[in-house]
Amino acid sequence: MARHVVAPVAEIPPGGRKVVEADGKRIIIFNLSGEFFALLDRCPHQGGPLSGGILCGLTQSDAPGTYRFSRAGEFIRCPWHQWEFDIRTGKSWFDPRRTKVRPFPAAVATGAELAEGPYVAETFPVLVEDAYVVLEA
Amino acid sequence: MTIAAIDCDLHPAVPGVAALLPYMDEYWRHTLVERGIEALESASYPPNAPSSVRADWRGAKGQPPSDVGALQAQALDRWGTGAGILNPLFPVQLPFSRDMSAAMARAVNDWVRAEWLDRDARLRASILLPNGVEEALAEIERLAPDTRFVQGLVLCMGEIPLGRREWWPVHAALERHGLPLGIHAGSAWRHPPTSVGWPSWYVEEYAANSLGFQASLASLLTEGVLGKFPGLKVVLIESGVSWLPGFLWRLTKGWKGVRFEIPWVDRPPSEIVRDQVRLTIRPFDAPEDGETVARMLDHLRSDEMLLWATDWPHAHFEGDATVPAGLPAGLLPKIMVKNPRATYARLREGGSA
Numbered sequence: 399m400a401r402h403v404v405a406p407v408a409e410i411p412p413g414g415r416k417v418v419e420a421d422g423k424r425i426i427i428f429n430l431s432g433e434f435f436a437l438l439d440r441c442p443h444q445g446g447p448l449s450g451g452i453l454c455g456l457t458q459s460d461a462p463g464t465y466r467f468s469r470a471g472e473f474i475r476c477p478w479h480q481w482e483f484d485i486r487t488g489k490s491w492f493d494p495r496r497t498k499v500r501p502f503p504a505a506v507a508t509g510a511e512l513a514e515g516p517y518v519a520e521t522f523p524v525l526v527e528d529a530y531v532v533l534e535a
Numbered sequence: 536m537t538i539a540a541i542d543c544d545l546h547p548a549v550p551g552v553a554a555l556l557p558y559m560d561e562y563w564r565h566t567l568v569e570r571g572i573e574a575l576e577s578a579s580y581p582p583n584a585p586s587s588v589r590a591d592w593r594g595a596k597g598q599p600p601s602d603v604g605a606l607q608a609q610a611l612d613r614w615g616t617g618a619g620i621l622n623p624l625f626p627v628q629l630p631f632s633r634d635m636s637a638a639m640a641r642a643v644n645d646w647v648r649a650e651w652l653d654r655d656a657r658l659r660a661s662i663l664l665p666n667g668v669e670e671a672l673a674e675i676e677r678l679a680p681d682t683r684f685v686q687g688l689v690l691c692m693g694e695i696p697l698g699r700r701e702w703w704p705v706h707a708a709l710e711r712h713g714l715p716l717g718i719h720a721g722s723a724w725r726h727p728p729t730s731v732g733w734p735s736w737y738v739e740e741y742a743a744n745s746l747g748f749q750a751s752l753a754s755l756l757t758e759g760v761l762g763k764f765p766g767l768k769v770v771l772i773e774s775g776v777s778w779l780p781g782f783l784w785r786l787t788k789g790w791k792g793v794r795f796e797i798p799w800v801d802r803p804p805s806e807i808v809r810d811q812v813r814l815t816i817r818p819f820d821a822p823e824d825g826e827t828v829a830r831m832l833d834h835l836r837s838d839e840m841l842l843w844a845t846d847w848p849h850a851h852f853e854g855d856a857t858v859p860a861g862l863p864a865g866l867l868p869k870i871m872v873k874n875p876r877a878t879y880a881r882l883r884e885g886g887s888a
Binding site: 454457458459460461462463464465466479480481482491492 | 700758759760762763788790791792793794795798799801803
């Protein structure tokens with residue numbers, strides 16, 4: 399896996415996402431309250447573009463008629479059949495063991511760290527005083 | 536024929552309202568006569584329809600067999616049946632009066648008890664439930680101490696969907712007493728039997744029953760009844776079988792996408808149904824070649840769901856062909872003995888009055 403500098407942190411605010419190309423793959427970068435996660439932009443069901451789906455939370459229940467809602471914005475729903483995937487793990491809600499989207503490591507690095515390389519060259523300048531999202535893919 | 540085979544769907548025909556009068560209190564005994572209510576026929580089983588009663592089992596005037604002697608001669612003794620479950624279809628669901636529905640259900644159940652259960656120790660029966668939830672609950676509590684009553688019986692097309700919360704006290708009582716909820720083909724005729732309106736023909740209505748079963752099953756599942764009452768078994772009776780895998784496929788597929796609407800359904804509907812729902816095998820609704828039947832059984836993904844039933848005296852087969860053609864012989868001990876015993880707790884315990 400190569401490391402790709404895919405965006406300045408400021409470009410993907412909390413709750414935001416960006417689709418990037420890396421190693422020939424379309425990958426979605428998510429910002430969950432300052433933590434970055436990356437998933438292949440391809441639903442394991444029929445290949446739908448997950449990046450076109452809505453963000454949702456986790457709805458659970460202890461008994462019929464009760465609703466427990468948590469983790470707002472931490473799941474993405476495929477726009478084709480509305481399957482829910484956990485952005486943190488890529489696992490589907492309904493079958494986490496077998497139905498999952500491939501996740502990729504994503505992290506934040508400072509321009510100073512990046513200056514030391516080795517990184518795949520990007521189309522924007524890396525400034526020592528800025529922070530960047532780095533994807534391993 | 537396995538000696539201990541359990542026939543899960545037998546229909547004792549009430550010969551007329553007069554036969555029920557001795558089992559009614561004074562008010563109902565008088566008022567039914569006074570009002571001239573001598574018969575109650577549901578359009579679900581037209582008396583002369585060939586499917587309603589097998590030709591060689593009809594009486595001299597074409598009437599359905601209505602006493603235990605006929606059942607013994609035509610079915611129990613002839614096939615060596617170990618136990619049989621009586622599902623009375625006298626349409627107590629028809630009256631709009633809650634009180635009349637309940638009075639008739641009580642009478643039918645007491646008639647079954649006195650004229651069938653007391654006369655053959657092999658017999659068990661369903662508690663025929665009236666329309667009203669409170670009345671149904673009362674009937675369950677009244678008869679549950681007699682362990683020859685092994686399930687509660689409703690129709691697949693009643694007044695409201697069976698999963699609705701109004702019904703939960705009934706489901707809770709059934710679970711508490713170890714009684715499955717038996718859902719039989721038929722309608723209370725409160726709604727058209729198809730969702731697009733009234734059918735014109737009997738065959739159209741007959742075939743529409745599977746839609747009623749699907750709606751009932753989906754209601755029980757989506758409302759969370761099966762999850763809330765995990766000990767409750769649901770038996771689809773005279774439902775047909777082969778429609779189920781396709782329906783479960785659709786239900787489960789849809790659930791994957793919109794399950795957040797019913798978060799209490801926290802595992803695939805097909806799994807829940809396989810755990811808690813059973814079906815009698817007449818009618819079976821499948822071709823007769825073994826290979827096709829095997830494929831269909833494969834789609835069910837369970838060998839525990841099917842229960843042997845002849846559906847006596849409805850006409851599904853000729854002679855003694857009590858098992859649908861094509862069912863693998865190796866499966867018969869399960870279908871005829873093991874599965875019924877696993878489904879009906881009270882069959883395992885042995886029934887007593």
